[in-house]
Structures are given as structure tokens and as C-alpha cells.
Amino acid sequence: MMDLVLPQARRVAYTQTVTYEVITTSDLFHPDNPALLAVGRRLDARRFVVVDAAVEAYYGEAIRAYFDHHRIQTRIVSFPGGEENKTLEHYVRIVRELDAFPIYRRDEPILAIGGGVLTDLVGFVAASYRRGVPYVKVPTTLMGYIDASIGIKTGINFNSNKNRLGAFHPPRLVLLDKAFLKTLPRRHLLNGICEIVKLAVIKDAELFEWLESHGAESVEASFQNPVGEAILRRAIEDVLEELEPNLFEDDLERKMDFGHTFSYGLEAHHARHLLHGEAVLLDILLSSIIAQGRGLLTAVEVERLFCLIHTLGIELDYGVLTPALLWESLVERTYHRNGLQRAPIPQGIGQCVFVNDICPEEIERAVHSLKDWAVIRV
Ligand SMILES: NC(=O)c1ccc[n+]([C@@H]2O[C@H](COP(=O)([O-])OP(=O)(O)OC[C@H]3O[C@@H](n4cnc5c(N)ncnc54)[C@H](O)[C@@H]3O)[C@@H](O)[C@H]2O)c1
Numbered sequence: 001m002m003d004l005v006l007p008q009a010r011r012v013a014y015t016q017t018v019t020y021e022v023i024t025t026s027d028l029f030h031p032d033n034p035a036l037l038a039v040g041r042r043l044d045a046r047r048f049v050v051v052d053a054a055v056e057a058y059y060g061e062a063i064r065a066y067f068d069h070h071r072i073q074t075r076i077v078s079f080p081g082g083e084e085n086k087t088l089e090h091y092v093r094i095v096r097e098l099d100a101f102p103i104y105r106r107d108e109p110i111l112a113i114g115g116g117v118l119t120d121l122v123g124f125v126a127a128s129y130r131r132g133v134p135y136v137k138v139p140t141t142l143m144g145y146i147d148a149s150i151g152i153k154t155g156i157n158f159n160s161n162k163n164r165l166g167a168f169h170p171p172r173l174v175l176l177d178k179a180f181l182k183t184l185p186r187r188h189l190l191n192g193i194c195e196i197v198k199l200a201v202i203k204d205a206e207l208f209e210w211l212e213s214h215g216a217e218s219v220e221a222s223f224q225n226p227v228g229e230a231i232l233r234r235a236i237e238d239v240l241e242e243l244e245p246n247l248f249e250d251d252l253e254r255k256m257d258f259g260h261t262f263s264y265g266l267e268a269h270h271a272r273h274l275l276h277g278e279a280v281l282l283d284i285l286l287s288s289i290i291a292q293g294r295g296l297l298t299a300v301e302v303e304r305l306f307c308l309i310h311t312l313g314i315e316l317d318y319g320v321l322t323p324a325l326l327w328e329s330l331v332e333r334t335y336h337r338n339g340l341q342r343a344p345i346p347q348g349i350g351q352c353v354f355v356n357d358i359c360p361e362e363i364e365r366a367v368h369s370l371k372d373w374a375v376i377r378v
Contacts, residue, residue: 029059029065039136048098051113052113085269090156110134112138113140120166122135124165127154140184146196154166155167160266169346173275189223191345196235200350208349215308268284300351305349343358
């Protein structure tokens with residue numbers, strides 16, 4: 001962007017370094033595990049804790065016992081997971097609760113324990129309360145573990161648009177304990193694995209092979225098996241590799257946006273029906289068919305992708321794919337991407353290119369081919 005040079009300008013420039021830790025731990029609520037209190041004051045201290053309601057059912061007692069043991073005064077607020085709760089109303093409710101339980105602005109980080117919906121929403125509370133207070137993320141879903149908790153984006157849905165209000169607000173700490181995945185329903189494990197498929201297709205051919213050979217057994221084992229753990233570690237490393245050099249998205253050509261071009265419209269229109277990862281996976285398949293149409297992926301590579309989805313046991317509803325809605329979503333994304341489509345599509349498995357010239361006819365053709373593929377595979 002060209003800035004005008006104004007006379008008598010006094011430029012203000014300030015640089016802030018962002019640092020935060022991503023730590024793998026186990027037995028998070030064991031009284032001897034100091035991780036939850038690793039940042040912030042511990043003596044004569046308070047913590048505002050927001051916990052996903054499903055997680056509270058399993059761990060509520062352990063969480064209370066943990067803070068009692070450490071003599072920390074807490075306000076523990078239960079929050080219902082699910083995309084339908086990522087709302088302004090819930091945001092306001094949490095802010096009200098927080099305002100009624102004052103915490104020191106710098107020394108008493110908010111603790112967000114839950115899935116991507118909770119960490120996004122509570123992160124936005126932390127970003128906006130007193131213009132920003134520290135927070136710690138503890139992801140309890142696969143989606144959170146390998147994606148939502150790792151970066152610095154926070155937000156809520158607004159006006160039927162996903163994440164329309166939000167902020168970049170780095171956490172002080174991300175605590176990863178894969179034991180949470182043991183209680184996660186299968187559909188939500190598969191929902192998370194869709195984002196791992198995204199990474200594999202767009203940047204990590206070896207991860208794709210791991211998913212082919214060990215993905216299904218890892219889902220079966222809720223990722224508590226050694227190879228499942230290796231897949232998680234690799235996925236997080238891939239995500240950090242993409243996010244770290246472009247934390248505030250100065251560069252709008254982001255590989256991480258693969259699967260997030262058409263999925264926005266799908267999620268917005270089929271909110272009750274589609275999970276985030278499922279919408280992302282439909283987008284991945286559509287984008288891959290578009291790539292095949294452009295000679296960037298071979299039929300064999302597309303077949304491998306479909307086989308992988310089948311092996312993992314993911315079931316998709318292709319009926320939601322209407323060309324007009326997908327085009328609308330792409331147009332909407334061009335505002336987000338500052339005027340260009342900047343749509344990542346695969347170039348072979350493990351690499352990608354960005355394109356700016358997808359047209360409605362190409363989407364329509366891709367939808368037809370995708371539905372044909374789906375019929376053949378059933
Ligand atoms: N900030 C980011 O960079 C980023 C990245 C990816 C996704 N996201 C966001 O993440 C959200 C989706 O996250 P999600 O899939 O975690 O959804 P979610 O937070 O709604 O959790 C899914 C379901 O699992 C339940 N749950 C959570 N932990 C559980 C556990 N350990 N055991 C049993 N049940 C449990 C929840 O109550 C909920 O019903 C979307 O809104 C998406 O936009 C954000």
C-alpha cells in the first residue's frame with residue numbers, strides 16, 4: 001500500500017516482541033504439576049478459569065482440588081462448547097463474570113480450558129478486557145490441540161459470519177495434555193484430523209503417508225498410541241512453522257488458509273449440521289479437484305486423498321455443496337484477503353500454489369466431479 005507523505009509528520013514507531021511457550025505436559029491437574037501456575041503470581045493469588053462444560057463434567061473436581069491445594073482463590077465458569085455458542089452474548093456473559101471477579105491486570109492470567117470455541121472466545125475476552133490481559137490456553141479437543149490453541153487468533157462469530165469480531169492476542173502459555181482426547185467423541189476426533197489432513201496435503205507429504213498408514217489406528221486409540229503422539233507432534237510443528245514467521249498475517253498468502261476459502265460459507269449456512277473440520281475437508285476436496293483440473297494434481301493423487309478420507313472413516317455430506325454458495329464464500333474471502341482470492345490449492349501432495357482466478361464455472365465443474373467421485377466411492 002502506498003502511503004501519502006504528509007508535511008510536518010512526526011512518525012511514531014514501536015516494536016513489540018511476541019513470545020509464548022507451547023508446553024507438552026501430562027496429568028495437568030495433579031497437585032504436583034506446576035504447569036497451570038507457571039505464569040502469574042502464586043502467593044495470595046486469584047485465577048479466573050473458564051472451563052468447557054463437557055470437560056468440567058470429567059475434571060471439575062480435580063480442577064477445584066488443584067487450586068484448593070495451591071491456595072488459589074478461583075472463579076470457575078462453565079461454558080458450553082459448540083459453534084452455536086461462539087457468540088457476542090456468551091462473550092458479554094464471560095466479561096460480566098470476569099468484571100465481578102477482579103484480577104490483577106498483569107499477574108493473574110485468565111485460564112481457558114476447552115475446545116477451539118472456548119479458547120477463541122475467552123482469548124477475545126482476554127484481548128479486550130482492560131485492553132488486554134494475559135491468558136493461558138489449555139486445549140481439550142483435537143482441533144484445539146493441533147490448531148486453535150497454537151496461534152494467536154481469537155474471536156467470535158457475528159452477524160452470521162465466522163470469527164467476524166476478534167483480535168490477535170498471544171497467550172502467555174499453551175499447555176498440551178493429550179489425555180483430554182480420551183473422552184472426546186469420535187466425530188470430534190475426526191473433526192480435528194481434518195485439519196491434520198489439511199497440513200499433510202498442503203505442506204507435508206510424509207505426514208500424509210503417516211496418516212495413510214497409522215491415521216485410523218490413532219483415531220481408534222484417541223491418539224494415546226506412540227504413532228498417534230508422533231502425528232500430533234508433527235502437526236503442531238508444521239503449524240508453528242507456518243504461523244511463527246507470519247504471526248500477524250502481514251503476508252496474506254497463507255498455506256494455513258487451505259481449506260478455509262469455501263468452508264466459510266458452508267459453515268455459516270449449515271451451522272447446525274457441519275463441524276468446522278468437516279467444512280474444511282469439503283473445501284480441501286473441492287480445491288484438490290480444482291487443482292486436478294489445472295493439471296496440478298494427478299488423478300492418482302486425488303484418489304489417494306479420497307482413499308485416506310475413507311480409511312479414516314470420515315463421512316461427508318456432499319449435498320451441502322452448492323456452486324452459488326461456494327462462489328459467494330470465495331468472493332467474501334477476497335475482502336478478508338485484501339482484494340485477491342489468494343486461494344491455496346495443492347501442487348502435488350505436500351506443496352501448494354496460490355491462485356487468484358477461480359471462476360464460478362470452475363467451481364461448478366469441480367462440484368459436479370466431486371459429487372461423481374463421491375458416488376463412485378460409496
Ligand atoms: N484460533 C485459531 O487459530 C483456530 C484454528 C482452528 C479452529 N479454530 C476454531 O475452533 C473452533 C472449533 O473448535 P472445536 O472443534 O474444538 O469445537 P468446540 O470447542 O465446540 O468443542 C467440540 C465439542 O467437544 C466438547 N469437548 C471439549 N473437550 C472435550 C473433551 N476433552 N472430552 C469430551 N468433550 C469435549 C465440547 O463441549 C464441544 O461439544 C471453531 O470455531 C474454529 O473457528 C480456531
